[in-house]
Amino acid sequence: MASLIDLANPTRFMRFSAALLPWLAAIAALLIAVGLYLAWFSAPADYQQGETIRIMFIHVPAAWLAMMFYSMMALSALGTLVWRHPLADVAQKAAAPIGACFALICLVSGALWGKPMWGTYWVWDARLTSVLVLLLIYLGIIALWRVLDDPSRAARAVAILTLVGFVNVPIIKFSVDWWNTLHQPASVLRMGGPTIHPSMLWPLLILAIGFTLFALALHMVAMRAEIMRRRVRTLTILEAERLDRLAAQGVPA
Amino acid sequence: MIFEGLSFTLQSGEAIALTGRNGAGKSSLIAMLCGRLRPDGGSIRLEGAEDEADLAEMSHLVGHRDGLKTALTARENLAFAQDVLGNAAATPDEALAVVGLGHAAELPAGYLSAGQRRRVALARLLVSRRPYWLLDEPLSALDTASQAMVAGLMRDHLAQGGAILAATHGPLGIEGAREVRIGP
């Protein structure tokens, strides 16, 4: 918590993140490389699902990250509304597109896995559907950021939307499950489960951590970009006003 | 019925300051002149032409709304005005320099202050050549230096044989402007 308060100063955050970023990226790259090697060459093909099981190594971390980033956004929203942390809305704005991308990756990889396994790219399976709704919430949040161009005004509006969405996510998940079982007897293959073999579990864990670090690094880059974008905006406006005053003095009254 | 019995002529090289209290119908008169409102009776005639529509196409209107797109830069806004109004005169950059905003050409209009936006709107008068200027409160939101600058623009326009009709509360700042008062 103390470190969070220290980082409240954007300048300090810029310095801190610049130092941390290369390490974060390097560890992420290493873990992903090792994880992908294990996933592609060392893990066995599944006796039921064959080679398509390897899609899981991307699919599961993406699903996890899509949810993790939404939780991070909800936390940042609290930071904006309750603690008035000056970087909270920056963190939140930077997180939205990354989370949306992982939700999309999760959906696309799920669809690619579904084609050989279910014979169709898409079924209205409860889990896939929940992620799709999550993606829609992400898109709504991104759209709200884009519509309101003044960052300070947008921050509070988006924070409220994010929190409302966060409260809703479990309800959505529950109702989608209910909707799905009501209509469709679950006859589809389920991935994973507790009986996952260690030769698959290890690459999955390594990849999950690797992707998480990678996503955090992306998040940091996006936050830095957002801070700099806001500085440029403020500086341009101030500069225009300053030049304006100078020009006004030049005009004969 | 907003007003009646109003009659005046405006000639080349002449300026009219249209005065009257709020709600007297100054803006409505300007809207009629540029063809946006139809008078219930009476007529607006342009010597040597038959049609009222011609007046709209020969007039510049700077109304109380600035007519700028906040997402576009000052330069893009002026380039648009030039293309739409035709009769290109000064380039957008030249016009911006004249109104003292040469440095703000790249800024989105949404970033500009009210006074700066007003000056971009007035710079429209320079990017395409039209003989009649219909100005609705041209000096609002401007500081004294900018007001003097606008007065200079109007003097130049009159000297080149143009005509100006400006609705205003205060003095226009140009010599020899005739005052037409609407209402009591």
Place this chain on the structure above:
Amino acid sequence: MRRAFFAILKRDLAVAGRAGGGGELALVFFLTLVVLVPFALGPDLNLLSRIGPAILWLGALLSVLIGLDRLFQSDEEDGSLDLIRASALPLELAVLAKGLAHWLTTGLPLALVSPLLGLLVALPGEGVLPLVATLLVGTPALSFIGAGGAALAASLRRGGLIVPVLVAPLTVPVLIFGVSAANAAVGGTVPFLTPFLILCAISLGAIVVGTVAAAAALRSAD
């Protein structure tokens, strides 16, 4: 004149492309609508695939109509409509430019993403291209019929839902022939071309009528 026409087209495309433009919102809304339908109908892919073209057409129709109220209203609010009125360009051509820009930023992207959304409703493979074709041909009609309604609402301070309410009944023929052409392609008694050509005709007619009506409405405003 040509310059003024392209200036309006270019400006509207630029405004839509910058932050806060409506085009991407229409896409997200389209996706949302298509996602909502199965929650109401149930996840039965056979059923969804049978009514897929109808779902996509309804989604596209609503996505186009919802944002239409801003078409002229935003220009009226900031005063740039006065600028367009002061142009030597006939108001009809100005409306044509704005309607075209609206279609390029709304209808065209909707038609292009529809194959992806088709996956969600298990649209059969042979039905995808005909569906895109009907949306490509049919959405201009929506933009231009809508432009007429949008012009009527231009000077209303609170446009909101009034434009879809005005316009939706007028789009019934577009919906009928759009959906039946898309359905005809996946099996049916009518050949694809019959409803498709009627749809083309409706669209061409709508461009003319919508443009003239919108210009008339803008002239009579205030």
